[in-house]
Amino acid sequence: MELHPILQEFLDTWVYPTGFSGPGYDFRMHITERCIPAWNGMTMSAVKAAQEDAKTPTREWLWSSVLAGYAGEGPQMSIKQMSTQLLSVSLEDQERYIDLQRMRAQQVWDEVKHGMLHADVMLRGGYVKREEELMDSADANTLGILSYFGCTAMFPHIHPLARAAQHYFFEGSACLGIQVRMRYMNDPLDLHDNLSQYVDELMHFMEGKYQMDVYALTEKDQRAIEDTLDFLLKPWAPTLADALARAKQGAAA
Amino acid sequence: MNTQPEKIAIRIDHDKCTECRMCYVVCREINLNAVVIDPGPKHLHEIDMDRCTYPGCTVCLMYCPAPASIVETVSGLSLVPPPARVWTEDKRWPRRAPRTGN
Ligand code: SF4
Ligand code: SF4
Numbered sequence A: 001m002e003l004h005p006i007l008q009e010f011l012d013t014w015v016y017p018t019g020f021s022g023p024g025y026d027f028r029m030h031i032t033e034r035c036i037p038a039w040n041g042m043t044m045s046a047v048k049a050a051q052e053d054a055k056t057p058t059r060e061w062l063w064s065s066v067l068a069g070y071a072g073e074g075p076q077m078s079i080k081q082m083s084t085q086l087l088s089v090s091l092e093d094q095e096r097y098i099d100l101q102r103m104r105a106q107q108v109w110d111e112v113k114h115g116m117l118h119a120d121v122m123l124r125g126g127y128v129k130r131e132e133e134l135m136d137s138a139d140a141n142t143l144g145i146l147s148y149f150g151c152t153a154m155f156p157h158i159h160p161l162a163r164a165a166q167h168y169f170f171e172g173s174a175c176l177g178i179q180v181r182m183r184y185m186n187d188p189l190d191l192h193d194n195l196s197q198y199v200d201e202l203m204h205f206m207e208g209k210y211q212m213d214v215y216a217l218t219e220k221d222q223r224a225i226e227d228t229l230d231f232l233l234k235p236w237a238p239t240l241a242d243a244l245a246r247a248k249q250g251a252a253a
Numbered sequence B: 001m002n003t004q005p006e007k008i009a010i011r012i013d014h015d016k017c018t019e020c021r022m023c024y025v026v027c028r029e030i031n032l033n034a035v036v037i038d039p040g041p042k043h044l045h046e047i048d049m050d051r052c053t054y055p056g057c058t059v060c061l062m063y064c065p066a067p068a069s070i071v072e073t074v075s076g077l078s079l080v081p082p083p084a085r086v087w088t089e090d091k092r093w094p095r096r097a098p099r100t101g102n
Helices: A005-015 A023-055 A060-072 A074-087 A098-124 A131-136 A146-158 A162-184 A188-215 A219-232 A240-252 B022-029 B059-063
Strands: B010-012 B035-037 B045-047 B070-072
Touching: A005 A023, A005 A162, A005 A188, A023 A060, A023 A162, A023 A188, A023 A219, A060 A074, A060 A098, A060 A188, A074 A098, A098 A131, A098 A188, A098 B022, A162 A188, A162 A219, A188 B022, A188 B059, B010 B045, B022 B035, B022 B045, B022 B059
Parallel strands: none
Antiparallel strands: B010 B070, B035 B045
């Protein structure tokens, strides 16, 4: 399989340099093998979408993407999803998983910040006059990605480490998608939407990387991560592209 | 023969850092605890070179997500993302392509 150069660079820079060795690292390399074809495919399709968007004279695509981002991040997701994850670590496990809890609390802030950034782009782009208008839009408040809400709200209750797979696979995809936008597009508002988020997504990816390297040491812990990935990589799982298309249809209706 | 690498100081550039504290977490995980929180009003985190073993250890660099936020104090060399030299020699993962420079 020929890897897209953006993916190759991501792998060389952020995936392979590793501070730990042992079963967690070996397991993460196995997980990496599973993620690479999907990451490569999504990088290629992100390139295609960016090239098409770059050719479009209007900024219709920007509205769809920030709206989907707004619906998928920010207070909505953070409060529902991250807080359920904070609660998913049982009291007796709190000490063992204190770093997960710490990183999860950090992510609440990151996601709220992303929501604010998307709203800012909508305001600057003239799509809405006041952020409150978004409260009337179902598209701004729901995101039709099963794996996103299904997995993120439910799996953490099964095992505290299940989220590591989501962080590794999904946030890795987010980093790649953002890199593509930043390199293939030349739109200042789009760049504004993506620039600061890139580092946050990378941090969330690093969270998954660290959790696997350090915590996924036993068959039982690894199983929880593998099961989550099985779910995320199911061919029937809706993709972000589906969600964006849905948001587009909603906006056009 | 002394095989210890010569000690080089590193510091955090708070203009670049996202304050995610990943470095704090990973350094504590390896029990070196060299990333310390300044008790001053901003609670910034700094690297305590009395405890840090860089360049013997580069763990914080492997997990820090913000380019140019950990730098060598004297040379100003940016160490995030990790320079190729800190990992290309490692044979654990044969897919790693040899790279030059950073
Ligand atoms: S890991 Fe990097 S970005 Fe995060 S707090 Fe440490 S220096 Fe800052
Ligand atoms: S180089 Fe190692 S010891 Fe020094 S701050 Fe980073 S993780 Fe801690």
